[in-house]
Amino acid sequence: MSQDKCTIQVNGVEVEARPGQMLIEVTDAEGAYVPRFCYHPKLSVAANCRMCLVEVENAPKPMPACATPVAPGMKVHTKSRKAIDAQRAVMEFLLINHPLDCPICDQGGECELQDLAMGFGRGVGRFSEAKRVVRDTSIGPLVSTDMTRCIHCTRCVRFTQEVGGLQELGTMGRGDRVVISTYIEQGVNHELSGNIIDLCPVGALNSKPFRFSARAWEMEQRPLIAGHDCLGSHIFAHLMGGKVKRVVPAACEEINETWASDRDRFSYEGLDAPDRLAEPLLRENGHWRAASWDEALDAAAAGLRRAGGDLAALLSPSATVEEGYLLQRLLAQMGSASIDHRLRRRDFRSQDTEIEVPWLGMPVADVERLDQVLVVGANLRKEVPLLAHRLRKAAVRGAGVAFLNPARYPMHFPVADALQGTPADFWLHLATLVRAAAQGGETPPGMAELLGKAPAPEERHRQAVARLREGGRSAILLGNIALRHPRFADIDVLAAALARLTGSTLGYITEGANAAGLALAGALPHREAGGRARARAGANAAEIIARPPAGLILFGIEPGLDCPGGAGWQRAPAGGRFVVAFSAFRGESLPALADVILPIGTFFETDGTFVNGAGQWQSFSAAARLPGEARPGWKVLRVLAERLGVPQPGQATAAAIAAEVRKLAGEVMPDALARQRPASAIAAAGEVSLQELDLPMYQVDALLRRAHALQLTADGLAGSMPEGERLTA
């Protein structure tokens, strides 16, 4: 290493640098601030704002620090007369066409231009000619535009090109008539588009749902973990008076870098939905009425006690570890093991032999270091947008990313191969791949029947296998479509066989924010907390949905929208089934089914822990204020357990509960290939439609279904929920 180091002088101080590194990185590391607009560490260098001019000795003119490579012996001055004069002159030019808009600009108070104008601007303008005005066009429901304020740094353009992968913005015109524009009649529809709000150093691009509703300095910032996909992105909630006003990403290089998906950024809008529950509801003589917690809990306890051991619980895959753990323990103490969070799964044949905790099989950041990837059954950009971004980084670097899907999903990077089949049978390609991989050698034991069905390998199958086998670090990732497929057990067995034969890692892209955490917390019918098998397995989600027991607990779900088949549920005649629902929203399907509805908080308002797809335990504290009488889910569960006579001593805080689960779970995530999985003997029904397998990205949980602006995006409007069931708030 030492030979690629050289020393340069920054403001008279000797510092180490790599030749070829840009000056601005060195000055930043040294703590010598250089003003900048267009430079961003995650984007390519454009050097078009010229704000970062510094003096380099022996150079004839000031040099832009963001685009000047380090050379040995350089002497740089960031605060010399020459540098400051150049920076001030650039600032004067930038302000020539900038409106005096700060009082009505949402960027005011957190604006890079405002800050630098304070530091480098002149007190008085000398420009008396007409200023430029740019007409605004709407680019979508998420990002507001005030393009007169644009300083043409092109960060937004470079983002859509380099990070988004689909160029949705560009520049038109020249000189001071340059405008940032979309393609004709097009908007910005990318699932990461909200990031241009943060990137824009001025108030040209801002959040539309947030528009004009608060000032940067009035809000309080609280860290949170986003609760809509298995990445567990770090975010900040900005609150005013206990209400979430907006969400911005928090930097976390190993998970979300500096980005947030639109889903995580704008889901907060659902918190204020008109059907948000602020008090417990009780059904009385067929009518709903508001009740006190005492009444509601007593009614819930009485009803559940009547059901005896014939109890079951369905919980959202985005419930916290604490909630899952308390709920399964409550059920166990009542004598039932029928609890499940795998609501949309159809095939449970292999549940005893598959991996205890489904996870990616590697840290999130390692996904971009893979050399060969086969993604099976995933509409990846819509399922986990930032994981798709990691794969894009891998692909751009040269990795081969192949897909096997029931439909052709447009990706934002070059795809090595896209194998495709019908929704029911696309997985047969996987069997063909196993056949291709096993060619010449022996086929994995017990799979003859499965492989017999597969068509003979063609050249592209042999190539796909060769890529996985010889291409360096390789992985097979099973997505939500695979997990929801009626032949999941077969897909899993085949994927494991292919992974073994090709030396790849097998990983799972799970549904919801906390599938791994809930598996570890024991919210499964066949495993207890920590992942050990239960002595007697309870009913799984499909069985519970098909034959609801006498007592049913629904936690954080709307059965009509979250459980396939749940829409057909009818309320049992009086005296029959008793249903207790824990929910933040009233919705339509709960009142039709439940007997008691207990209002709980979302992840914005609850202390909790998520275990993300990489096995990272991430705890967070409640950020926003709960509406009315609503309470955090884990607290309600504790009190309910007491009323049921099965008190849960010892854990008065969410942190204590999480610590207990973590002790049971241990630190090591399981290896997907550690156990042999026998192929399942009985064939399952395979008929299924694409709509059932691939859920619209803004319909996956109750909060998102109520996020107004997201529902107006192209992805939101494409939400293929049946009419009448779709909620657009």
Add this chain to the structure above:
Amino acid sequence: MISAIKTLSLWDLLLGLRVTLRNLFVKKVTIQYPEERTPQSPRFRGLHALRRYPNGEERCIACKLCQTVCPAAAITIESDVAEDGTRRTTRYDIDLFKCIYCGFCEEACPVDAVVLTRLYEYHMEQPGQNIMTKDKLLGIGDKYEGMIAADRSADAPYR
């Protein structure tokens, strides 16, 4: 010796009484309020008002600078996008019990919307009347716009 004489003759008292005697013959400054009023400076800081432009458009743009600068935290503003797409307040309250009439809000306002008028004769009878809502403030602005505008222009040369 001298100090003993001064003490015995109440010399200091006489000195004081001399001032009293002199003032018996000077012109009186007491004002017979409410029949008589003291003169006011155009900079007088009394009751607040919100102004409009001559075409009737509200001046206030909900920038919240007055709320931010107010040392007594007397101003509460909520803002949103108005029907015509502009930035407007949906609530603008000044709590007269908190206000210390410093005039900072007027100084901070970039569009001369919130001003302190020369009105000082007001009272409250009911709890809650101390809160000047947006409607009340705009009403005062409408009614006294003549006075407000004249005061601002009288003071303009010195600003």
